[in-house]
Amino acid sequence: MTENMAERHDLARDAVLDAAMVHVPFDGWSQETMRRAIADSGVEPALADALFPRGPVDLALAFHYRGDRMLAEWLPELQGGMTARITQAVWHRLELVDGQKEAVRRGATLFALPNHAADGSRAIWNTADTIWTGLGDSADDYNWYTKRATLSAVHSSTVLYWLGDTSPDHSATREFLDRRIADVMWVEKTKARLRQTPLARAFDIGPGRLLSRVRPPVPRAMPGRFNR
Template sequence: PRLGWTEEAMIAGSKDVGVSPSIVGSFSRKEAALVEYFMDDCLQLLIDRVASGLDLQNLIPSERVSKLVRIRLEMQIPYMSKWPQALSIQAHPVNVPTSFKQRAMLVDEIWHTVGDGASDLDWYVKRTVLGGVYSTTEIYMLTDNSPEYRDTWAFLDDRVKDAFDLKKSIQEAKYFAQDIGAGVGKSFQGLMNGVMQTMSTRGGRSSAF
């Protein structure tokens, strides 16, 4: 965490595992490759956690979604001080396609685990909405100073409950698509400002996002 998502961190990591630091030169997108590896690793950890017997049976669907998103976001806590840097790397135009793909895979895995069998338009709406819930909770988490991120988890629960209102979900999916179109290609700060402004204008904690 101290070195952040940098080439220096990759060099230090190679030394820790007894590999020549020269191997870092084989990565053309060094910082991006590091973040993408972390994202893939976290997804696999989530899949393994579910496969090992994570108890979701006694939870209603919205609670299952909240629990899975929380488990995934908790994996970022040790790196929280450097996570804005990771988001900035992901928001770079060159890295956006892979970033979107990884988040789409995460969202799809969560819905699959919850037991969602939606198809056609409903399938896309649900995944778009959950992607918005995940991303805004992730950003909210960056400025949360409450004990053990208590406010973040309350924020997440509220967003998920709202997202299960289908009519609101469809409308919010349209909003989120507009936000993505406006955000791609902007700086990380601009993207964050856009999301936070969207949250504010739609009623803050009372909106689906």
């Protein structure tokens, strides 16, 4: 695909997605929304079908991944310690969709369905990976996975809390997020202390040596690889 064609496809994808946002709060991520979005955007139906081969689910994923790309562009602006930056990153990801809460709610419902659960999990994982990568994570072993798994859990639980939050400026969600991050940091500090114990050193000689051979995937998206 040439650069001009790729750019044209990106513009068409965004046009359909932008047009869909008017309809999602009423019709959800549905075929009806898809049909109306294509008509409103002026994008050729054949091109729209090629850009969103699975229809509404691909449209919902495009909405999520566009937010992740916007987050990635913003992350280099962050300053401060790692804990503060992670908290700010998760919070900013919510701010990016603050006026589109119903679209997020409808997406959560869609990806809760068994046939789309894997897509939803990959989307949340991508958000966690976007944050860690953007913050310069250098993990090159099994910690690459545990960091993203932990942050995926924090992000997803925070989103669900945010969806039901009616407090001014979502202050309750911010407090919830701060507690979740504090819990994670406590676990990490506890793990660091445990690594100094004789039991941990014995673990490093046995199972730990095996785990040390686990490497991030190439390209860096699940599943991973194992170094012999």
